[in-house]
Amino acid sequence: MVIRIPFAWSRPAAYPGCVYGDGRMQDSPGFSAVPGPSVAPAPAPGHPPAAAGIPRATCLVVGAGIVGTLSALRLLQQGHAVCLVDSDFEALCCSTGNAGSVSAGSVVPLGMPGLWKQVPRWLIDPDGPLSIRPEYAGRIAPWLLRFLQASTPDRVARIAPALHALNAPSIALYRELADALGASTLFQATGQLQVYTSEQARQKDAGGWRLRQAHGVAMQPVERADIQALEPAVGAQYTHGMFLPDEGMVTDPRGLLQRLRQAVVQAGGELLQARVQGLQPQADQGMRVETTHGPRTVQHVVVAAGAWSHRLAAQLGDRVPLQPQRGYHVVFEDSGVALKRPVVAAEAKCFATPMDMGLRVAGTVEFGRLDAPPSPRRTQALLKHSQALFPGLRVGDAATRSTWMGCRPCLPDSLPVIGPSKAGARVIYAFGHGHLGLTQAPMTARVVADLVAGRSPAIDIQPYRAARFGAGA
Numbered sequence: 001m002v003i004r005i006p007f008a009w010s011r012p013a014a015y016p017g018c019v020y021g022d023g024r025m026q027d028s029p030g031f032s033a034v035p036g037p038s039v040a041p042a043p044a045p046g047h048p049p050a051a052a053g054i055p056r057a058t059c060l061v062v063g064a065g066i067v068g069t070l071s072a073l074r075l076l077q078q079g080h081a082v083c084l085v086d087s088d089f090e091a092l093c094c095s096t097g098n099a100g101s102v103s104a105g106s107v108v109p110l111g112m113p114g115l116w117k118q119v120p121r122w123l124i125d126p127d128g129p130l131s132i133r134p135e136y137a138g139r140i141a142p143w144l145l146r147f148l149q150a151s152t153p154d155r156v157a158r159i160a161p162a163l164h165a166l167n168a169p170s171i172a173l174y175r176e177l178a179d180a181l182g183a184s185t186l187f188q189a190t191g192q193l194q195v196y197t198s199e200q201a202r203q204k205d206a207g208g209w210r211l212r213q214a215h216g217v218a219m220q221p222v223e224r225a226d227i228q229a230l231e232p233a234v235g236a237q238y239t240h241g242m243f244l245p246d247e248g249m250v251t252d253p254r255g256l257l258q259r260l261r262q263a264v265v266q267a268g269g270e271l272l273q274a275r276v277q278g279l280q281p282q283a284d285q286g287m288r289v290e291t292t293h294g295p296r297t298v299q300h301v302v303v304a305a306g307a308w309s310h311r312l313a314a315q316l317g318d319r320v321p322l323q324p325q326r327g328y329h330v331v332f333e334d335s336g337v338a339l340k341r342p343v344v345a346a347e348a349k350c351f352a353t354p355m356d357m358g359l360r361v362a363g364t365v366e367f368g369r370l371d372a373p374p375s376p377r378r379t380q381a382l383l384k385h386s387q388a389l390f391p392g393l394r395v396g397d398a399a400t401r402s403t404w405m406g407c408r409p410c411l412p413d414s415l416p417v418i419g420p421s422k423a424g425a426r427v428i429y430a431f432g433h434g435h436l437g438l439t440q441a442p443m444t445a446r447v448v449a450d451l452v453a454g455r456s457p458a459i460d461i462q463p464y465r466a467a468r469f470g471a472g473a
């Protein structure tokens with residue numbers, strides 16, 4: 001199956017302050033656009049002063065996915081000079097293709113006690129939620145061992161509150177953000193419906209449901225009649241489920257990212273299309289950043305480069321076991337399925353979300369190289385699950401259906417890395433959000449802004465430190 005890019009996206013119109021690494025450039029407030037050494041800039045005309053008590057700093061954010069873009073925006077709101085760098089602003093990064101679910105109650109790590117018992121069955125089933133590309137099996141083995149070590153009851157008991165701290169504020173923060181962008185329809189507080197084909201299947205996830213309950217997540221068991229009333233399009237074989245009233249969804253993740261990048265420019269930030277190749281601490285506490293568009297010297301670097309972040313962290317001596325978990329989606333533009341909220345086929349681990357461009361069904365975990373081509377088999381599995389979930393689905397053809405693959409940045413304990421690097425607060429990490437990056441990005445951005453300002457973040461960031469993996473990562 002061919003991966004089709006469904007939209008045309010006009011950069012110049014969208015980003016009046018963008019500097020492209022191929023030499024084209026437009027006005028770029030706050031930073032020198034000329035390749036070569038740069039110094040801390042004077043405030044650009046019209047640029048807001050630093051927030052009260054916070055010294056104005058020059059910041060370079062690597063990665064314009066949802067985590068980097070929201071971090072850039074927060075830093076700008078504090079009055080800092082910000083350059084947001086991405087190797088390709090038009091690429092369909094993970095933040096554009098996700099399932100759009102703002103999963104405020106997802107305190108359950110991927111590695112739960114006893115999960116390993118299901119893994120062999122998943123791997124044998126060609127339509128199962130997990131697959132490992134044969135050439136990658138040896139490479140992923142040490143990571144899987146760490147994953148198992150993080151799946152014990154005592155580790156899970158420590159991981160869940162750390163997930164909760166990042167997830168719980170997400171609904172309020174997205175509501176606030178959508179209003180501020182003047183795009184209130186981009187975010188909707190809809191709740192979420194998870195469905196199973198039997199009580200036995202629901203019981204398999206009982207540990208996760210108990211964990212949610214212990215963290216005060218609102219939920220309500222539902223049976224067939226409730227499912228029918230909530231979402232009539234769901235097939236009759238889905239007889240059991242759980243309704244989570246306090247979850248939300250983004251109706252167009254790519255549209256949201258586009259609006260946020262525009263907001264970065266409007267707030268005086270610079271967008272620079274270039275690949276960041278090197279990070280070098282300077283004697284004066286600054287950072288020299290080598291890019292394909294020349295070097296920059298800044299006071300703070302934020303590494304938010306998704307599944308590529310570990311390469312930059314390694315340059316500073318932080319060894320982080322980041323692995324890509326390749327996920328897929330199918331968008332049915334003319335699905336004939338009317339949903340009010342995200343529906344999760346819990347056994348297949350697929351999300352179906354009603355989005356502006358159509359019905360998006362997303363999921364599956366595939367371990368493989370970052371640059372390996374998409375596997376058509378994974379897309380076919382998603383198609384099959386979509387038809388099982390919605391018997392009335394119009395699957396359409398290549399003209400009305402688009403497919404996508406992206407790499408989730410994943411750490412073995414399901415927690416991101418957020419916090420200072422070995423080089424101190426001049427390099428701040430914000431990556432590894434795995435399956436929950438859309439949900440966790442707003443709170444992560446707040447923490448990043450606090451660290452740049454030298455303030456204590458509102459949440460305890462110890463669980464997210466890079467050093468938790470030790471020297472052997």
Ligand SMILES: Cc1cc2nc3c(=O)[nH]c(=O)nc-3n(C[C@H](O)[C@H](O)[C@H](O)COP(=O)(O)OP(=O)(O)OC[C@H]3O[C@@H](n4cnc5c(N)ncnc54)[C@H](O)[C@@H]3O)c2cc1C
Nearest residue numbers: 063065066067087095098099101276306327436437438439
């Ligand atoms: C199928 C699927 C469904 C998902 N569903 C959900 C969901 O419903 N809810 C949820 O909360 N999360 C979901 N996620 C997870 C979420 O999408 C990710 O966690 C999140 O998008 C990660 O964002 P990011 O900004 O860290 O990385 P990315 O979006 O990958 O962005 C990183 C950016 O960094 C750039 N970059 C990398 N290296 C460099 C460099 N050296 N120089 C310059 N630029 C660089 C890349 O070009 C890229 O644009 C899903 C993921 C997948 C795959």
